[in-house]
Amino acid sequence: xxxxxxxxxxxxxxxxxxxxxxxxxxxxxxxxxxxxxxxxxxxxxxxxxxxxxxxxxxxxxxxxxxxxxxxxxxxxxxxxxxxxxxxxxxxxxxxxxxxxxxxxxxxxxxxxxxxxxxxxxxxxxxxxxxxxxxxxxxxxxxxxxxxxxxxxxxxxxxxxxxxxxxxxxxxxxxxxxxxxxxxxxxxxxxxxxxxxxxxxxxxxxxxxxxxxxxxxxxxxxxxxxxxxxxxxxxxxxxxxxxxxxxxxxxxxxxxxxxxxxxxxxxxxxxxxxxxxxxxxxxxxxxxxxxxxxxxxxxxxxxxxxxxxxxxxxxxxxxxxxxxxxxxxxxxxxxxxxxxxxxxxxxxxxxxxxxxxxxxxxxxxxxxxxxxxxxxxxxxxxxxxxxxxxxxxxxxxxxxxxxxxxxxxxxxxxxxxxxxxxxxxxxxxxxxxxxxxxxxxxxxxxxxxxxxxxxxxxxxxxxxxxxxxxxxxxxxxxxxxxxxxxxxxxxxxxxxxxxxxxxxxxx
Amino acid sequence: xxxxxxxxxxxxxxxxxxxxxxxxxxxxxxxxxxxxxxxxxxxxxxxxxxxxxxxxxxxxxxxxxxxxxxxxxxxxxxxxxxxxxxxxxxxxxxxxxxxxxxxxxxxxxxxxxxxxxxxxxxxxxxxxxxxxxxxxxxxxxxxxxxxxxxxxxxxxxxxxxxxxxxxxxxxxxxxxxxxxxxxxxxxxxxxxxxxxxxxxxxxxxxxxxxxxxxxxxxxxxxxxxxxxxxxxxxxxxxxxxxxxxxxxxxxxxxxxxxx
Numbered sequence: 001x002x003x004x005x006x007x008x009x010x011x012x013x014x015x016x017x018x019x020x021x022x023x024x025x026x027x028x029x030x031x032x033x034x035x036x037x038x039x040x041x042x043x044x045x046x047x048x049x050x051x052x053x054x055x056x057x058x059x060x061x062x063x064x065x066x067x068x069x070x071x072x073x074x075x076x077x078x079x080x081x082x083x084x085x086x087x088x089x090x091x092x093x094x095x096x097x098x099x100x101x102x103x104x105x106x107x108x109x110x111x112x113x114x115x116x117x118x119x120x121x122x123x124x125x126x127x128x129x130x131x132x133x134x135x136x137x138x139x140x141x142x143x144x145x146x147x148x149x150x151x152x153x154x155x156x157x158x159x160x161x162x163x164x165x166x167x168x169x170x171x172x173x174x175x176x177x178x179x180x181x182x183x184x185x186x187x188x189x190x191x192x193x194x195x196x197x198x199x200x201x202x203x204x205x206x207x208x209x210x211x212x213x214x215x216x217x218x219x220x221x222x223x224x225x226x227x228x229x230x231x232x233x234x235x236x237x238x239x240x241x242x243x244x245x246x247x248x249x250x251x252x253x254x255x256x257x258x259x260x261x262x263x264x265x266x267x268x269x270x271x272x273x274x275x276x277x278x279x280x281x282x283x284x285x286x287x288x289x290x291x292x293x294x295x296x297x298x299x300x301x302x303x304x305x306x307x308x309x310x311x312x313x314x315x316x317x318x319x320x321x322x323x324x325x326x327x328x329x330x331x332x333x334x335x336x337x338x339x340x341x342x343x344x345x346x347x348x349x350x351x352x353x354x355x356x357x358x359x360x361x362x363x364x365x366x367x368x369x370x371x372x373x374x375x376x377x378x379x380x381x382x383x384x385x386x387x388x389x390x391x392x393x394x395x396x397x398x399x400x401x402x403x404x405x406x407x408x409x410x411x412x413x414x415x416x417x418x419x420x421x422x423x424x425x426x427x428x429x430x431x432x433x434x435x436x437x438x439x440x441x442x443x444x445x446x447x448x449x450x451x452x453x454x455x456x457x458x459x460x461x462x463x464x465x466x467x468x469x470x471x472x473x474x475x476x477x478x479x480x481x482x483x484x485x486x487x488x489x490x491x492x493x494x495x496x497x498x499x500x501x502x503x504x505x506x
Numbered sequence: 507x508x509x510x511x512x513x514x515x516x517x518x519x520x521x522x523x524x525x526x527x528x529x530x531x532x533x534x535x536x537x538x539x540x541x542x543x544x545x546x547x548x549x550x551x552x553x554x555x556x557x558x559x560x561x562x563x564x565x566x567x568x569x570x571x572x573x574x575x576x577x578x579x580x581x582x583x584x585x586x587x588x589x590x591x592x593x594x595x596x597x598x599x600x601x602x603x604x605x606x607x608x609x610x611x612x613x614x615x616x617x618x619x620x621x622x623x624x625x626x627x628x629x630x631x632x633x634x635x636x637x638x639x640x641x642x643x644x645x646x647x648x649x650x651x652x653x654x655x656x657x658x659x660x661x662x663x664x665x666x667x668x669x670x671x672x673x674x675x676x677x678x679x680x681x682x683x684x685x686x687x688x689x690x691x692x693x694x695x696x697x698x699x700x701x702x703x704x705x706x707x708x709x710x711x712x713x714x715x716x717x718x719x720x721x722x723x724x725x726x727x728x729x730x731x732x733x734x735x736x737x738x739x740x741x742x743x744x745x746x747x748x749x750x751x752x753x754x755x756x757x758x759x760x761x762x763x764x765x
Contacts, residue, residue, distance in 0.1 A: 403602035406565045406674075407664075408591030413619040421606045496606035498648035 029060035031243055034071045034083035037064050037447070037458060038187065039269045039276055040125065040207060040262065044084035046280035047253065048233065052246035059246070062449035064458055065368060067160060068093045069360050070448060075234060076113055079367030082235035086125055088227040090117065090234070092166040111237065118233035122257040125207045126229040127161065128218040135200050136217040143220040145175050147201065156185040156199040166227055167203070174225045188461055207259055209267035231257070256287040270463055308475050311452040314442045315483070318374045319435050322381035327427060330389020331415070340390060347383040355380070355444050363448065373450035380441055381434035388430025392423030424495045432487040439480040443472065516543035516704050517578040517593070517671040519564060524573035526559055533559045535728040536573065546698055546705035548719025550712060552751070556728040557708045561676050564706065565596050577672065592620065594672040599681045601661025603649040609660045610645040617667050634663040639693055655686040675707045679714070691717055712755035724748055
């Protein structure tokens with residue numbers, strides 16, 4: 001009997017040691033740049049980071065941090081030092097105050113939160129509504145107002161556009177639109193959808209590279225509804241003081257990027273498949289006359305091995321923590337009858353929080369990167385483990401549970417020799433469920449800069465590069481199979497042989 | 507088998523005016539009962555009469571609402587529960603074996619927990635296998651690999667492992683088929699008389715009760731109806747229910763085992 005306990009101990013220590021050796025080393029950088037989850041944001045942030053590095057300041061660029069809420073949350077929490085954004089977004093999404101229409105008004109509003117706004121970089125990346133040239137000519141669509149006469153057109157807008165006051169709700173009110181079919185869609189998927197005729201009209205950003213490539217027609221905003229979206233740098237107010245050389249170098253871009261240059265840089269990434277760091281270098285070369293972009297290597301999304309390793313780290317560490325807390329919680333729920341309801345309900349509620357919402361909650365507390373991703377994955381792993389531990393323990397037949405008690409065993413022998421081994425098939429099944437779900441959920445960690453196999457998947461969706469998507473999705477699927485197989489193997493070690501035997505003739 | 511030196515006359519079980527209800531529904535209503543040291547009392551009665559509740563109170567799986575249970579000079583309460591359980595063997599239907607442990611591990615689990623070394627465990631196990639009539643090769647098997655009778659013999663070995671003063675048997679033979687049951691009854695009685703344990707044997711079968719019990723206690727609806735030798739119950743029934751119960755059982759017993 002002691003032999004088995006020792007074997008379990010060895011496995012446990014081995015897992016722990018593996019996790020410890022996988023734990024990420026802290027990045028060494030003076031400044032941390034952030035960017036949202038679309039190519040233009042990556043290019044701008046990388047261009048700014050490149051200028052700062054040239055001025056001698058090491059910069060870590062956390063690209064792909066999701067939407068405005070997540071990246072601005074990271075800036076407000078001091079987890080990043082700067083990122084590129086747009087004046088229209090600051091007014092509508094960050095300040096929720098349409099009256100803050102001038103740059104000084106916005107600066108005054110954000111100064112209290114320790115955040116500054118640079119002067120505009122030069123270009124306006126506003127919203128526009130696009131239709132194909134064929135649709136435009138067939139229906140005589142020229143202005144946004146013309147849409148009102150064709151309420152049956154199939155519309156697909158991004159979720160952000162559907163939700164913001166300066167998006168569809170305001171637009172429909174201003175132009176009196178009553179479109180019958182308006183669906184939410186991921187921005188990058190809207191272009192293929194309109195190209196193959198699945199939808200008739202989409203919202204676009206005016207510097208998108210695909211507008212020209214697909215020969216789309218932008219409907220005129222004749223009532224002047226859309227505000228300007230001048231690109232600016234949002235930064236921690238102490239940044240110019242902390243890194244004056246870097247700040248001086250970055251602000252050289254103010255007023256230097258026009259729409260044509262930005263659109264070309266976007267096209268390099270989206271249409272030509274260049275790494276965004278390379279596009280950033282050519283943007284700098286064009287805008288500042290900087291000669292011969294430096295050597296840029298890789299895609300900027302990490303190697304397959306690095307992504308897989310990070311993915312495994314995220315899964316292993318969060319799962320281990322969930323086992324260490326989940327099994328005792330399940331024991332507590334089974335042991336103290338009054339604890340069962342609250343414990344299972346709490347774990348259940350955690351499970352129902354949408355992952356993006358949970359990540360958004362965690363940023364003000366934990367910032368961005370590996371730590372909040374681990375916490376989120378840990379919280380999602382709890383329920384199957386807690387519940388299965390509880391069910392496994394409660395499922396011990398009454399007479400056997402009584403016989404175990406009546407023997408006069410010590411409490412530790414009662415739990416470790418009798419109850420937990422008898423519940424082990426259910427507990428292992430719960431852990432396996434959590435592990436497989438975790439492998440899938442961990443792809444979302446890329447949204448908050450934690451890396452992993454979600455990085456190439458997200459980037460691939462945004463760049464419409466199937467190869468890049470598969471570079472994340474295939475290893476993730478294989479990993480899920482591998483985890484399943486590894487746990488089937490582990491069952492043979494952990495679950496006592498007597499519970500795996502088929503019943504024989506009695 | 508040598509008796510403990512410090513306790514040469516064994517241990518008696520005493521229930522003093524014990525009452526127990528489940529959700530306001532009484533299961534035992536003020537039962538007083540003594541099982542004298544080294545004697546076997548058979549507890550008999552129809553299903554739901556409270557006999558299993560009584561046994562659970564003795565082994566401390568339940569606490570009485572009123573009255574008290576004494577094992578020797580020690581009250582069965584939270585404080586003494588574990589120490590008392592180590593001096594009692596508890597056997598249930600099918601042996602109550604843990605499916606994840608081999609027969610040998612089932613028998614040894616408590617002895618290992620209280621710190622016996624491997625050679626002491628092995629010696630005691632060999633002795634008990636001979637006593638309980640179990641082929642030693644069976645000890646390496648898991649419960650699902652044993653027959654019902656073999657499982658019950660292993661259950662008995664587990665109960666006897668620490669050489670307890672008291673044996674509590676909760677319908678241990680009820681799930682066995684008649685041939686095996688008859689053999690086990692013979693073996694058990696031989697073991698009881700040889701070991702001189704204090705035995706409380708719960709059954710619903712009059713023939714079995716008469717076979718094992720020096721004294722029979724008939725329980726009905728949470729009360730002791732009569733206590734006496736088998737002959738007392740048949741010849742001097744305390745009330746019509748006793749005769750009725752015995753008569754009904756006799757009809758069954760003519761075709762049953764051990765009759």
